[in-house]
Amino acid sequence: MNLRPLKLAILAALALLLAGCDLIALFDEQGKIDAKREAEGRAVGSACRHSGRALEECYERSPKTSKAAIYAGWRDMDAYMRENNIQVVSPDAPPEEVPPKAEAEDKPKAAEAPPADDKKKAAEAAPSAAPPPPVSPAVKPEKRVV
Numbered sequence: 028m029n030l031r032p033l034k035l036a037i038l039a040a041l042a043l044l045l046a047g048c049d050l051i052a053l054f055d056e057q058g059k060i061d062a063k064r065e066a067e068g069r070a071v072g073s074a075c076r077h078s079g080r081a082l083e084e085c086y087e088r089s090p091k092t093s094k095a096a097i098y099a100g101w102r103d104m105d106a107y108m109r110e111n112n113i114q115v116v117s118p119d120a121p122p123e124e125v126p127p128k129a130e131a132e133d134k135p136k137a138a139e140a141p142p143a144d145d146k147k148k149a150a151e152a153a154p155s156a157a158p159p160p161p162v163s164p165a166v167k168p169e170k171r172v173v
Contacts, residue, residue: 068096069103076104079115 047075069094085097107113
C-alpha cells in the first residue's frame with residue numbers, strides 16, 4: 028500500500044481548513060464595519076432631532092447613510108428629549124439654500140446675464156465708488172472691542 032497519496036490528501040485537507048480561518052476573520056471585519064455604519068447613522072439622526080430638523084432634511088443631508096439608522100437615532104433622541112424636557116437647539120449656521128437642478132438646467136446661460144443696455148443703466152444709477160486703498164504690510168489694522 029502506498030502512503031504517499033494519503034499523506035498528500037491529508038496535507039491538502041489541513042491546508043484548506045487552515046485557509047478557512049482567514050475567511051472567518053473577514054466576516055468579523057464586515058460585522059464591525061456594519062456596526063460602525065449603524066452607529067454613525069444613529070448619531071446623524073440624533074443630531075438632526077436635537078437641532079430640530081425634519082427626517083426628510085436629514086435624509087437629504089446624509090444621502091449615503093442608511094435611512095433606517097437615521098430614523099432609529101432620530102426616534103431615540105425624540106424619546107430622550109421628551110422624557111427629560113430638553114428643548115431643540117437651533118443650529119448656528121443658516122441653512123444652505125441649494126437651487127433645484129431642474130430650474131438651473133432649464134435656463135440658458137445667455138438669459139442669466141443681463142443685456143448690455145441694463146448694464147449701462149445700472150452703471151449710471153450706481154454711484155462711482157473708488158476701491159479702498161491697499162493696506163501696507165507695515166500698518167496693522169487696529170483691533171475693535173465690541
